[in-house]
Amino acid sequence: MAYSNLSIIRPPQVSSSWTADDYLGALRVRFSIGRNRYRIKPGLYRLGRAGKDSEVLVTANYKLSFDLLRKNLSGLDAWILVLDTYGINVWCAAGKGTFGSDELIRQVKESQLDLYVSHRRLIVPQLGAPGVSAPPESRGDSPGRLEPEARRR
Secondary structure (H helix, E strand, O other): OOHHHOOOOOOOEEOOOOOHHHHHHHHHHHOOOOHHHOEOOOEEEEEOOOOOOOEEEEEEOEHHHHHHHHHHOOOOOEEEEEEOOOOOOHHHHHHHOOOOHHHHHHHHHHOOHHHOOOOOOOEOOHHHHHHOOOOHHHOOOOOOOOOOHHHHO
16 A cells, blocks of 8 residues: 555544443433433544554444443454444344445445554454355455455356
8 A cells, every 4th residue: 555545543542441421321311311422533543552462352433332342342442334324223224224234345445454464364244244145265263355245146
């Protein structure tokens, strides 16, 4: 990749600890207050001291899903790749088709993930797996690439 294409902005750093605003926001959405607006910006986030060999976990841009993931990763160094699911959680977004291969590929490219990690492993939530496909040769330990929905049919 040419140096002119390099981003000088590092992915935002996030903590596994929740703030008072995070707890208050979680309480609000549990009571359906502002649930449709409780989102985080899609893209790549750095948790802890994530580096080239750190794992990449994928989630939806529903902020409660993002917050629960980062809270459960306490003590780990990892990258969190957030897909644009229009503020819908992973399970519902997979059912609607917004948490899928096309969006995953788009975010991998848009976030320039290859500049930050040296591997091709993505950890996708089990509830989101129905929306994501990979060719047979990329399942398991062999490197491969995700296949967009349109090419799969």
